């Protein structure tokens with residue numbers, strides 16, 4: 311990797327005014343955390359959070375790995391994000407919204423306060439939503455989605471946002487698992503100038519097994535006709551005006567759940583990742599300040615969807631907790647052309663821009679010189695998240711978007727970590743392209759072997775966080791054993807189980823950490839995390855499929871594409887064309903999970919490479935998908951001859 315030798319130093323002018331100005335300051339913070347871990351976190355919790363009642367204990371490890379932070383404290387996250395800013399920022403833009411079709415809306419902190427209070431009253435008084443109740447959101451990217459999240463936080467309800475690209479079946483599973491009382495949705499929204507629908511998906515989801523759901527609240531966005539079920543469905547737009555804009559924030563315990571967010575793991579069922587109040591909001595705010603270094607008059611834009619953790623922490627909670635202006639965009643950056651995002655940067659004077667490597671690769675491919683048409687001089691910090699970025703995409707981002715002036719913060723983190731874990735600091739860290747660099751101050755990220763010994767420089771090891779941190783996952787909703795097993799069952803340090811991320815990483819001779827990707831059965835397509843077991847379970851619903859194995863195949867744009875090997879029940883069942891079968895299988899996936907999980911390649915094979923104990927050897931399937939020669943030992947396979955047969959099917 312010759313590229314990784316290149317080092318990009320922070321922009322000096324920028325560094326002078328940054329919150330963390332150089333590596334000495336970084337080292338000091340890190341040493342402080344190492345020497346006095348609880349003192350370090352207590353300092354920031356005292357400085358950053360507006361407590362209703364002070365906490366009595368910083369970190370409670372008595373029930374490890376169910377760690378508890380700032381116990382005894384009381385706060386309200388919507389208060390932290392809105393009310394406390396009213397004195398100094400009431401007419402500052404909290405949210406700048408741009409619709410797919412170019413419609414615009416600015417929501418000030420004062421307006422946000424009123425809207426969230428009304429929303430909270432609607433949920434509480436009209437719908438009887440109480441503290442601890444679960445509310446599922448199936449929403450487009452509109453300000454009402456943020457109001458809904460904050461309204462839940464205000465009354466102590468636990469929200470669970472389900473990404474709008476998930477199918478009715480996937481939505482249903484999540485509603486049932488969370489036993490949600492209310493679903494909030496919209497008629498639909500716009501994408502590429504055309505309306506698309508969400509409410510009908512909710513209707514289908516609720517057809518079976520969702521007796522827990524009492525009410526559905528529908529926000530009007532695209533004004534398309536929707537079916538209305540009397541006594542269950544309510545119009546937000548009709549009800550909201552009548553609600554009072556005063557709703558006292560519920561005092562919440564630090565450790566009360568703030569939200570659930572379902573994500574994929576290595577087994578079939580998605581996991582409801584549970585986050586806390588105090589620890590989560592503290593780190594959301596601190597990382598906004600340290601990693602993006604957002605200043606009072608800055609305008610910050612993260613292009614994620616609120617259906618993912620990035621949208622939670624870095625569109626809604628983090629920016630609002632620090633009193634920033636956050637941009638929310640309904641559309642896609644490629645419509646009407648590859649200049650849309652750059653046009654928005656120019657128009658709003660965006661100072662920090664945060665997106666996924668896939669988006670960068672797509673925009674690069676569509677318009678190498680497109681950015682030159684726009685004035686991007688407002689940009690100060692660029693961010694990437696969700697998947698490894700490759701050096702060519704990194705360079706284009708650095709040069710063409712950042713004008714060689716902006717730091718690129720390659721932020722490594724996960725749904726489970728709540729906020730950034732490993733990332734450059736824009737005013738301090740000398741950056742190696744496509745490298746997440748160092749753990750943030752206070753985060754004990756280490757690349758180790760299972761027994762806790764550090765991986766040798768240059769060798770891949772397990773990326774672990776060896777001390778609990780405030781914004782960490784608290785449990786998997788309804789399944790504490792799975793929580794323990796999934797995250798604390800693989801690696802130990804000093805005999806104590808530590809958090810294992812599921813990612814591999816390499817530390818170089820200078821201590822820089824490069825993420826190499828998942829080492830479990832999870833794949834990453836366009837920065838979206840997908841469990842192969844989940845996709846396999848969906849494919850198995852096709853009546854002709856006997857066995858299936860899904861693997862990721864490296865893809866130039868998407869990072870990974872989805873590759874499925876299928877064994878048919880009846881070997882003679884050629885099913886006409888393979889293409890026909892592939893189409894049907896993708897329809898099943900679209901129905902069970904959503905379009906995002908459709909396979910790019912589907913190959914019918916006579917059998918899968920299994921060990922004598924029946925375990926499918928995915929390493930071999932990954933190699934075949936890549937078109938690699940099989941160098942690994944296949945003698946342990948039940949039928950070593952199957953490998954050549956599979957290869958013939960894939961090539962043929």
Ligand code: WT7
Pocket residue numbers: 573618619620694695696697698699720721722723724725726746811812813825827828834837838839
């Ligand atoms: C997985 C987490 C974190 C928000 C979006 C995805 C991969 C994340 C990076 C990065 C390389 C990355 C990891 C991780 N990932 N950031 N900067 N470089 N890989 O959240 O759906 O929970 O997925 O995304 O594999 O485990 P998520």
